[in-house]
Amino acid sequence: MKYILMMSGTKADVEWYATWSKEDLQAHFAFMHAFNKELRDSGVLVATEGLAFPDEAKVVRAGKNGEPITDGVFPESKEFLAGFWIINVDSPEQAYKLAAKVSSAPGRKERGNQPIEVRPIPGGPPPEML
Amino acid sequence: MKYILLMNTMKANCEPLAGWSQKAFQAHCGFMIAIDKELRESGEIVAAEGLSFPDQARLVRADKDGLPITDGIFPEGKEFLAGFWIIDVETKERAYAIAARVSAAPGPDGKPLNMPIEVRQVMSGRPSSGS
Numbered sequence: 001m002k003y004i005l006m007m008s009g010t011k012a013d014v015e016w017y018a019t020w021s022k023e024d025l026q027a028h029f030a031f032m033h034a035f036n037k038e039l040r041d042s043g044v045l046v047a048t049e050g051l052a053f054p055d056e057a058k059v060v061r062a063g064k065n066g067e068p069i070t071d072g073v074f075p076e077s078k079e080f081l082a083g084f085w086i087i088n089v090d091s092p093e094q095a096y097k098l099a100a101k102v103s104s105a106p107g108r109k110e111r112g113n114q115p116i117e118v119r120p121i122p123g124g125p126p127p128e129m130l
Numbered sequence: 131m132k133y134i135l136l137m138n139t140m141k142a143n144c145e146p147l148a149g150w151s152q153k154a155f156q157a158h159c160g161f162m163i164a165i166d167k168e169l170r171e172s173g174e175i176v177a178a179e180g181l182s183f184p185d186q187a188r189l190v191r192a193d194k195d196g197l198p199i200t201d202g203i204f205p206e207g208k209e210f211l212a213g214f215w216i217i218d219v220e221t222k223e224r225a226y227a228i229a230a231r232v233s234a235a236p237g238p239d240g241k242p243l244n245m246p247i248e249v250r251q252v253m254s255g256r257p258s259s260g261s
Contacts, residue, residue, distance in 0.1 A: 004181060005190075006211065047177055049216065051134060052251040059246045060135075060229035066242075068230035070249075080250075081136060081211065086179065092188075093198075099190035100198035113191045118200075120182045 002046060002088050002121040003095035005102060007114065008079040011054045024106070031105045039087060039098070046086040054080040086121065132176060133225040134216050135232060136248040138209040141184045150238045161235045169217065169228070180213040216252060225249050 017025070039045035057080060058070045074080075085102070089095050099116040107114065150158070169175035187210060188200045204210075215232070219225050229249050234242035 002179075004179070004211075049134065050253045052253060054250075057248055057250045058226070059248050060226050060233060061246055062230040062234035062242060062244050066230060066234055068226040068233075070226055077207065079209065081134075096188065096190050096198040096200055100192040100196060103190060103198075104192035104196055115189045115191050117187055118190050119184075119187045121179050122182050124180070 001090070001092075002086055003092070004119055004121055005085040005087065005095070005099045006117040006119075007082045007084065007102070008117065009082055010077065010079055011074075012076075014053055014080065014082065020107075027106045032102075035102055035105070036085075039085065044087045044089050044098075046088050048083070048085045050083040051081055054078075092118075092120070131220070131222075132216060132218050132252040133222070134214055134250055134252050135225070135229050136214050136250070137212045137232070137245065138248060139212045139245075141204070141206075141208070141210060144183050144210070144212070154236070154238045154240060157236045157240060162232075165228075165231055169215070174217045174219055174224075174228070176216040176218050178213070178215045181211055184210040222249075222251075 020028070036045070036048060039048075054074070057074065058072050059074070061069045061071075063069045085098075087095060087098060089098070095118050099118045103113045103116050105114065166175065166178060169178075184204070187204065188202050189204070191199045191201075193199050215228075217225060217228060219228070226249060229247040233244050233247050235245070237243040
């Protein structure tokens with residue numbers, strides 16, 4: 001079964017990274033590199049991506065003629081997806097275990113471990129709906 | 131350049147989905163499948179996934195021994211990711227045009243939903259740590 005692990009944060013959470021020391025950032029990235037390598041080597045990694053910072057985000061809607069209407073203003077409280085992993089594992093417990101691991105990536109002690117949202121990815125819509 | 135199109139929704143918006151008529155839901159899925167086919171043929175799609183409903187979502191943190199603590203309670207105002215597309219296109223305008231197409235997927239009454247689609251560039255590599 002495929003699961004997605006999502007790391008999200010508000011714009012303020014993302015800006016907080018800019019206050020980290022170089023050593024803290026290096027330790028964080030080294031942890032992520034090692035985590036990705038472990039997922040790849042064990043054959044459970046399907047995909048992983050890191051997204052651009054929220055200040056580049058736009059929300060797009062179709063106008064009445066289908067043309068794109070773009071807007072760059074989001075509520076302060078909005079959580080932005082920062083990055084994700086898609087993994088293929090046998091049980092939700094295994095997905096939660098890997099999420100816990102990435103949750104404990106080194107950061108700044110005052111914030112504790114990062115929450116990771118985990119959700120199954122179904123194969124597609126029910127066949128009777130197609 | 132790679133862009134991600136994120137379809138976000140509130141939990142409340144997912145629940146009535148079960149109340150769509152089969153015909154409306156088929157039209158919605160048919161629309162999405164046609165876009166998927168078109169993007170595959172133009173070579174612009176990198177990946178696309180539809181996620182399970184928010185009631186399946188869990189928030190996971192490591193406890194002090196590194197074991198997972200799972201929680202299924204989210205704030206009412208939380209936006210959930212319903213699905214995404216990663217596309218590889220020449221310009222951001224093309225990314226916005228594709229997002230607008232998806233935005234206009236038909237709703238329960240057959241009219242375009244014009245739902246908001248968040249568009250952001252995907253980093254092709256990990257940010258440099260200076261090492």
